[in-house]
Amino acid sequence: MAVQKRRQSHARSARRRAQWRASVKVPNVTSCPRCQAPKASHRVCLECGYYDGEKILTVEETE
Ligand SMILES: [Zn+2]
Numbered sequence: 518m519a520v521q522k523r524r525q526s527h528a529r530s531a532r533r534r535a536q537w538r539a540s541v542k543v544p545n546v547t548s549c550p551r552c553q554a555p556k557a558s559h560r561v562c563l564e565c566g567y568y569d570g571e572k573i574l575t576v577e578e579t580e
Contacts, residue, residue, distance in 0.1 A: 548577045554564035561567070566574030 535561045545558045546555050549562040549564060551567050552562065552565040554562060556562045561573045566572055566576040
């Protein structure tokens with residue numbers, strides 16, 4: 518079994534963890550071409566239920 522020679526510094530650990538944090542991506546938000554509501558790209562619009570010009574979901578009106 519490999520045994521560590523020196524204790525890793527706090528700064529070194531923090532740098533590595535910061536790198537990991539930067540790799541986590543925030544969801545890409547675009548506007549729907551049909552109703553202009555903000556939606557996640559490559560996902561069905563939750564406002565009108567359309568994706569790529571086709572109706573995928575039946576959206577209930579809540580008013
Ligand atoms: Zn829409």
